Amino acid sequence: MLTKRIIPCLDIKNGRTVKGVNFVDLRDAGDPVELAKQYAELGADELVFLDISATLEGRATVLDMVLHVAEQVNIPFTVGGGISSVEHVDDLLQCGADKVSVNSSAVKRPDLVNELADKFGSQCVVVAIDAKEVDGQWKVHLAGGSIPTDIDLFEWAKEVEKRGAGEILFTSMNHDGTKNGFANKALARLSKELNIPIIASGGAGTIQHFIDTFKEGKSDAALAASVFHFGEIPIMELKKELKKNNIEVRL
Numbered sequence: 001m002l003t004k005r006i007i008p009c010l011d012i013k014n015g016r017t018v019k020g021v022n023f024v025d026l027r028d029a030g031d032p033v034e035l036a037k038q039y040a041e042l043g044a045d046e047l048v049f050l051d052i053s054a055t056l057e058g059r060a061t062v063l064d065m066v067l068h069v070a071e072q073v074n075i076p077f078t079v080g081g082g083i084s085s086v087e088h089v090d091d092l093l094q095c096g097a098d099k100v101s102v103n104s105s106a107v108k109r110p111d112l113v114n115e116l117a118d119k120f121g122s123q124c125v126v127v128a129i130d131a132k133e134v135d136g137q138w139k140v141h142l143a144g145g146s147i148p149t150d151i152d153l154f155e156w157a158k159e160v161e162k163r164g165a166g167e168i169l170f171t172s173m174n175h176d177g178t179k180n181g182f183a184n185k186a187l188a189r190l191s192k193e194l195n196i197p198i199i200a201s202g203g204a205g206t207i208q209h210f211i212d213t214f215k216e217g218k219s220d221a222a223l224a225a226s227v228f229h230f231g232e233i234p235i236m237e238l239k240k241e242l243k244k245n246n247i248e249v250r251l
Contacts, residue, residue, distance in 0.1 A: 004222070063091055066079055078100065108142075110160070131172065145176075170183075198219055199223050
């Protein structure tokens with residue numbers, strides 16, 4: 001049985017780690033390089049590093065910060081934010097990233113997913129999808145959740161899988177930062193309809209929420225930010241509880 005992964009997410013703005021609620025009201029959560037180092041030591045399985053204002057500000061992810069983070073960690077490490085070309089991904093991988101996450105740029109130019117998968121392999125390509133449930137329909141949003149579209153979450157996820165995505169990172173905007181649990185119904189449907197791993201994001205508040213997303217949401221990995229950044233849920237304590245609930249994790 002494949003082990004379930006616990007993934008702290010570092011949302012970066014102006015060189016600092018930040019965290020908000022429903023994608024707004026950001027507050028400072030510390031130095032990303034220091035946090036990354038701590039998480040690697042504390043038992044995180046992977047890290048995700050997102051330059052959340054890169055797309056909005058129309059610039060590339062800061063390569064030197066990626067380099068510094070990569071120097072401090074010995075676990076797989078995904079980088080996203082403003083990625084729109086094969087060349088940019090090449091630079092990030094040279095700086096030490098293991099995978100890249102594309103979101104808005106893939107929606108605007110879906111062929112980007114094919115190009116990245118062809119050049120670097122599917123295992124390197126994570127497609128992040130920010131979606132909001134409106135009147136019972138899950139709709140994709142772009143640019144850090146600020147631009148709504150009419151694109152259906154499930155149709156888009158299936159399309160990027162066909163184009164070569166190796167994983168889907170699904171963030172429920174309805175649940176993000178609320179600490180009320182993950183969007184398990186939508187996650188379970190994604191897991192059923194796709195053959196690639198699904199990372200759950202948005203809504204972690206308690207250890208039970210992680211247990212629920214692995215059991216009910218059928219998620220392959222669970223990503224969270226503030227509960228880890230502010231010490232509310234220690235990673236090893238979480239993993240021991242998951243193990244007690246017959247959920248396979250790496251201890």
